[in-house]
Structures are given as structure tokens and as C-alpha cells.
Amino acid sequence: MQRREFLGVAAGALALAGCEAPPPPIEGGFTGIDVTRGHAMRDGSLKSAEPATVKRTRVVIAGGGVAGLAAARALRLAGVDDFALLELEDTAGGNARGGVVNGIACPLGAHYLPVPGDDAREVQDLLEELGLRRRVAGRWEYDEVTLCHSPQERLFLHGEWQDGLLPMHGVNDATLAQYRKFAQRIDALQHAAHFAIPTLKVAITPELLALDAISFQSWLDSEGFSDAQLRWYLDYCCRDDYGAGIGQVSAWAGIHYFASRHGFHAPGDPTGSVNDSSPERDGILTWPEGNGWLTKQLARPLGERLRTGSVVTRIAQVRDGVEVDAWDAASKSMVRWQAEHCIVALPVFIAARVVENPPEVLKNAAAHVRYAPWLVANIHLRGPLADRPGAAPSWDNVIYGTRGLGYVDARHQALDPTPRGTVLSWYRPLGPSGYDADDGRKLLLERPWTGWRDDLLAELSVPHPDLPSLVSRVEITRYGHAMSIPRPGLLAQIGPQRSAPDAGHRGSVVAGRLSFAHADWSGYSIFEEAFTRGHVAGTEAAAAA
Incomplete structure (x- = not known):
């Protein structure tokens, strides 16, 4: 018997004898969202604080998600550099931020951007600016490294993987x-x-x-x-x-x-x-950290104009402009911003709480928009997974009949194909499809992270029985109001709102010196909607300021 054979037999015998060491415990917890800050604003506990500092600027942007970042870019492009962007969290990006787990970049939320059509020219321009879109021989081409590599998506159905997500395996005529x-x-x-x-x-x-x-x-x-x-x-x-x-x-x-x-x-x-x-379907642009790559590019030029850890508590129109009060988490003091104009890039339910004497258009939107809670879990694996028969590992991997939406692989875009450890990002909506939204939000806040860990291990073990033994860490990001739901009647309630019409198209929603820019005003939350509304609001504010 050769030495290699002997070692293999010995290892197998030890395993059979129950001597194989159990995998280390799975570490993890909640990350990405400071729930305490958001709830302090909701509960009104910060509103009584008197401003310790007064600052002046030309335009204040309240909210540093995609819409707020797009508004800041539009101001810069129009030559307006005197502005401040106030963001509650420690990093900008909203639902499109990225993170790192055990050294591997991964998304904390939105993880792709479809190649935009010609109606989304503002997004096309952004991609051109970032070097992801260029004209070659009279045609537009997108960066091949950023386009989602094939295979793009697969579905686990009837015990094996199939290409694509539309069920095909075993279906009848x-x-x-x-x-x-x-x-x-x-x-x-x-x-x-x-x-x-x-x-x-x-x-x-x-x-x-x-x-x-x-x-x-x-x-x-x-x-x-x-x-x-x-x-x-x-x-x-x-x-x-x-x-x-x-x-x-x-x-x-x-x-x-x-x-x-x-x-x-x-x-x-x-x-x-x-x-x-x-x-495959229309091309998809994606990065290991998801759309966090895009929001980082948007935030990078802002420097000190981006004020993270700023909890907006009050927005008021006054005789000479606007006042915006924001609790600064670092100094633990209230800062009052005085400006000519404010772009309110906040979800409408938050905007309705912090805007003094909210206009009817805002009250109407807040009365009709409802939100879906979400959970994103980033799962670090020590090594590659064994796979079931059928389609090859893909970027998007979905399991038929489960409550989760499957997982994306952070290493799918890597140019080195060597199998190794990775991070899987698992998505679980908790909106009204099995839950009432309020029940889902309560569960999201009250359930310990280990409960979600057990859920995802059970779901992902169906196609990957070896997954629990390979998991070293699970980091969970919770979104209590992740995205607005386009319920029946919502388009009729918020769709016709228009200002500054241009060739039949609508501008941003404006009330006095306030411009409202958020994907909520479209009735659902995707990058293109948020970015375009922020860009339009920023362009209009630059012209008016």
C-alpha cells in the first residue's frame, strides 16, 4: 500500500469511527444598519435638542441613498459645489451598499443593475462617466468584466439544477x-x-x-x-x-x-x-459588492460635503430659505443647516415625519405607500460547495418553492476560476406574501440572528447538504422599510404628480423650496428610478438656487 492510499484509508476510518473533528461554531450577528439611530428619529427623542452649531450652505440634501447621491452628482455637474449631503448611516448608499466578510467583498442589499435602455439616459450617462459604457465602431459596448459572467442563473427543481429560473424540468405540455x-x-x-x-x-x-x-x-x-x-x-x-x-x-x-x-x-x-x-436575459452589470460599487463611486468625489452619521430630525421652510436640523452622532449634538433649497431624498414615510407642515402631495404619498421588510444574509464559506447534478454554479441560484430568493455568489465575477471559499448573499423578503408587512417587520427586529441563521442553513442545505459544515460566519443586514410595494391603486395616487414638465415628461415633485427625490415616488425601489429622480431634482435645484 502506497503512503497516499494509507493516509486516505486512515482518514476514512477515523471519520467512520466518529473521530472526525466537528466544524468550528458559526460566528455572526447583525450588521449594516444602526437601528437605534433610526428609531431615535422615529420616537422624537432627538427633536427637543437645541442646535449647538449653525452652518450655512446653498443646498442641503437630506438622505444619502442612490437618489441623494445622484442629486449631489447633478449639483456638481451644474457647477454647484456649495452643498451638504446628510446621511443617517456611517456610509452612504442606502439599500445599495456593500460590505466585506472575512476579506471578501459582498453586497448588503441591491446586487445588480440591468443594462439601461434609452429611456434611462441619465443612468447611461453615469455608466459612460465611470468607463463602463463606450462607443466602439458606432455601437455602445459595456465593460465585459462588469457584465454578469455566464452562467447567469439557475433553479433547483426536482432534485437537480436547471438553467434559467422559469421551471422547465419535468413540466408538461x-x-x-x-x-x-x-x-x-x-x-x-x-x-x-x-x-x-x-x-x-x-x-x-x-x-x-x-x-x-x-x-x-x-x-x-x-x-x-x-x-x-x-x-x-x-x-x-x-x-x-x-x-x-x-x-x-x-x-x-x-x-x-x-x-x-x-x-x-x-x-x-x-x-x-x-x-x-x-x-441570456438582457445584460446585467454586477460587482462582488453589488451596487455598493456604484454608490462608492458616487460618494467618492463628495469629500467633506458628505456628512454621515447625521440624523435629520426637522426640515422647515422659513422666510429666507430652509432650515434642516440634524443630530450629529459623532459629536452627539444638534447641527442646524441653513440653505436656499433642500432636496428631500428620504423615504416618504420619513419625509412626512420630519418636514414641518408637510405639503398635501407628501401627506398623500405617505398615506398610500407601504413597505416590504427585507433581510440580507452574507454567508462566508471556508471552501467550495459540492454540487448537485444539472446546470453549473451560477451567479444567481434559486431554490423552487422556498420563502427565500436564493443566493448570489460574490466570487462569480472573479477572473480566477479556482474553486475556493466565498461569500453567498441570501435574500429573504418579509413583505405580505406569507407575512403581513407589520408582522414581518416585528419578526425582523425581535428574532435573534441565530434564528435567521438556522432558516438559511435549512433552505440552502436542500441543494447543498455540505453547506453547514463549511460556514464560518453569517452577517445579517435588516431593512425594516426596504422597498415600497406597488400595490393596486398606488400608481393612480402618486403617478400623476408632476412639476417642471418637459416634452410631456415629469420633473421632480416640488413644494416651495423643497424638492422630493426618492424611488418611493415611482412606487417601487430600483436603482434607475432612484437615480433618475435624484438627478432631475439636483439639476432643477441647481437652476433655481
Whole structure:
């Protein structure tokens, strides 16, 4: 017996004898969000503090998410450098921030950006500025390193992996017929109405309002789409983009998911299939830290104009401009900012609390917008996972029939393909699809991190039985109000708000010296919506200031 064979047999014998050392305990906890700061603002405990310092600037931006960062960029591009951006957390980026777990970059929230269409010219310009988009031989090309590498997505179904997320393994002819019928309806609706991202560029027509008035589930019922596999896929898509299922989002939102971007291509459709690996869906731009890469680029030029750890408690219009009070977490004192204009890049429910004498447009929006709680868990693995039969490991890996949305692999974009340890980012919406949103938020805040750890280990062990033995650390980020849900009727309530119309397009929502810029004003939370609204508000504020 050779030495190598002997060592292998000996190791196997020890394992069988129960002498194999158990894996080290899994470390972890909550990270990424300072819940105490947010709740201090909600509870009003900071409002009584008198300002210890008064500062003056030309424009104050309240909120450092994607919309606030876009507004700051627009001001800089317009030549306005005298501004301050106030952000509650210790880093800017909102739901699009990144982190690091055991030395590996990973997303804390949003993790990709679809290649933008021509309606999203502001986002196209940003990508060109960052060197991710350039014209070659008369055509626009995107940075190949940043485009999601193939394979892009797979689904674990009936004990094995399949390419793409639309269930195909083991489905019958009746299911395939429903896929084709749904594709035909989406194609017809794309031609009948203008679905576009961002919604700021779209006229709110009676056709869109009719779809907005009913739930997506009701529309599917009326159209005869009853297939369980199709409904699971559509519910997954809605939970992924909106944080709530087909019974809670409007038919407009459910259709918009497909009609505003890549459509829906049934298997066998000559234009391509959602399950084809070449070409896959519309291109996706992604980074190990997700959209945190983008928000870092937006924050980098701001320097001291970015004031993190600033809890905005009051925004008031006064005779000569605006006053913005913000609790500075570092000095533990209140700072009063006096400015000519304020861009309120806050979620509408927060804006309605901190704006004195809120205008009717803001009160109306806050009364109608509801939010989905979310949880993002970053899971560090010591080594590579064993895999089940079927499709190869992908960037996005989804398990059929689970409450979670699956996981993305932080090392998928690495140019070195050597199997090794990585970080998996697992997403779990807690909005009204199995939970009431308030119940989900309460669970999010009260449940210990170990409970979420056990949930994700159980779910991910279905395709990866070896995963629990490889996990060394789990870091969990909680979002109590992660994204607004496009419920039936929401488009009718907040869609028609317009100011500074330009060729039929809407400008930002303005009330006096306040401009409101946040994805909430679109009714759902994606990068393109937040960025465009922030850019428009910043451009208008620069012209007015």
C-alpha cells in the first residue's frame, strides 16, 4: 500500500469511527444598519435638542441613498459645489451598499443593475462617466468584466439544477402552452402601452391605470393563467423586485416587470428563451459588492460635503430659505443647516415625519405607500460547495418553492476560476406574501440572528447538504422599510404628480423650496428610478438656487 492510499484509508476510518473533528461554531450577528439611530428619529427623542452649531450652505440634501447621491452628482455637474449631503448611516448608499466578510467583498442589499435602455439616459450617462459604457465602431459596448459572467442563473427543481429560473424540468405540455400564452399577452401589452424605466418618463394613461386598479393575481385569474409553475415564477419575480407576491402588487407592476425590459420569451420562441444561456436575459452589470460599487463611486468625489452619521430630525421652510436640523452622532449634538433649497431624498414615510407642515402631495404619498421588510444574509464559506447534478454554479441560484430568493455568489465575477471559499448573499423578503408587512417587520427586529441563521442553513442545505459544515460566519443586514410595494391603486395616487414638465415628461415633485427625490415616488425601489429622480431634482435645484 502506497503512503497516499494509507493516509486516505486512515482518514476514512477515523471519520467512520466518529473521530472526525466537528466544524468550528458559526460566528455572526447583525450588521449594516444602526437601528437605534433610526428609531431615535422615529420616537422624537432627538427633536427637543437645541442646535449647538449653525452652518450655512446653498443646498442641503437630506438622505444619502442612490437618489441623494445622484442629486449631489447633478449639483456638481451644474457647477454647484456649495452643498451638504446628510446621511443617517456611517456610509452612504442606502439599500445599495456593500460590505466585506472575512476579506471578501459582498453586497448588503441591491446586487445588480440591468443594462439601461434609452429611456434611462441619465443612468447611461453615469455608466459612460465611470468607463463602463463606450462607443466602439458606432455601437455602445459595456465593460465585459462588469457584465454578469455566464452562467447567469439557475433553479433547483426536482432534485437537480436547471438553467434559467422559469421551471422547465419535468413540466408538461399544458404548462408550456401557458408559458407561450403569457409571452403573447406581454408582447401585445408592450405594443398597446408604453412601459418604461424610469416611470418618470412615462405618461400615466387610462390603460395603465386600469391595470393599476387590480392585483396581478386578479389579472392572471381573468386571463386564465392558472398553471402552478408559471404562477410560482411570476410570484418569485414580484417578490424579487417589489418585496411582495402576486396577490399584493398591482397588475401594472406585474406586467411592468417584463414589459419595461426584456419581455417574456417562452421556450421555443425564436426570439430567445428566458432559459437560454446564450443569449441570456438582457445584460446585467454586477460587482462582488453589488451596487455598493456604484454608490462608492458616487460618494467618492463628495469629500467633506458628505456628512454621515447625521440624523435629520426637522426640515422647515422659513422666510429666507430652509432650515434642516440634524443630530450629529459623532459629536452627539444638534447641527442646524441653513440653505436656499433642500432636496428631500428620504423615504416618504420619513419625509412626512420630519418636514414641518408637510405639503398635501407628501401627506398623500405617505398615506398610500407601504413597505416590504427585507433581510440580507452574507454567508462566508471556508471552501467550495459540492454540487448537485444539472446546470453549473451560477451567479444567481434559486431554490423552487422556498420563502427565500436564493443566493448570489460574490466570487462569480472573479477572473480566477479556482474553486475556493466565498461569500453567498441570501435574500429573504418579509413583505405580505406569507407575512403581513407589520408582522414581518416585528419578526425582523425581535428574532435573534441565530434564528435567521438556522432558516438559511435549512433552505440552502436542500441543494447543498455540505453547506453547514463549511460556514464560518453569517452577517445579517435588516431593512425594516426596504422597498415600497406597488400595490393596486398606488400608481393612480402618486403617478400623476408632476412639476417642471418637459416634452410631456415629469420633473421632480416640488413644494416651495423643497424638492422630493426618492424611488418611493415611482412606487417601487430600483436603482434607475432612484437615480433618475435624484438627478432631475439636483439639476432643477441647481437652476433655481
